[in-house]
Amino acid sequence: MYSYEIERVVDSPAKVVWEVISNLDEYHQYAPNLSRSEVLSGEGVGLRRRCHDTKGRGWDEQCVLWREGEIYSMEVDPEGYPYPFSKMQGTWGLEERSNGTLIKMRFDYLPKPNLPIIGPLMDKLAVKPAMAKISKELMDNWEAQIVKRANV
8 A cells, every 4th residue: 555645734723724625525626636526425424425537537435534623534436436546545634733724635545556566666656746746736725715714
C-alpha cells in the first residue's frame, strides 16, 4: 500500500473549514481533476457518492469513516474506476491549532499492477507528482473559499 499526504494551516475557525471540506456535493468545485460530484444516498458512514473526472468518466465512492467536525474517509469502488489503482481511499480531516486550523488530506492506494518494480516506479514517477499537483490546487481552492466564508 502507498500513501500521499498533504497538510495546510488556514487562518479560520474549524467550523468554517469543516463546512467547506466536508461538503461532498461540492467537492468537484475545488478538485481540478473532477467535473462533477454528487451524493447518491445516505449520510455519514455508508454515504455513497458518484464522481466524474474532467474526461467524463465516473465512479462510485462510499464513506467508511465519519466523525462530524473532525474527519471523514471515502473508499473508491474499484469497479469502473478509470485510474490505475486496485484500491484507493481518501481521508480528509482537521485539527484546531493556536494559529488557525490544520487541514489534513491523505490518500492510501495500491497501483495496478502491483509488481515489485513497476508499482514503486509508477508511484515515484507518475502517481506522487500527479497527486501533489492536484492536491496543492485543491488546497488552494479550499483555502480561498474558507477565507471568503470566514470574512463574510
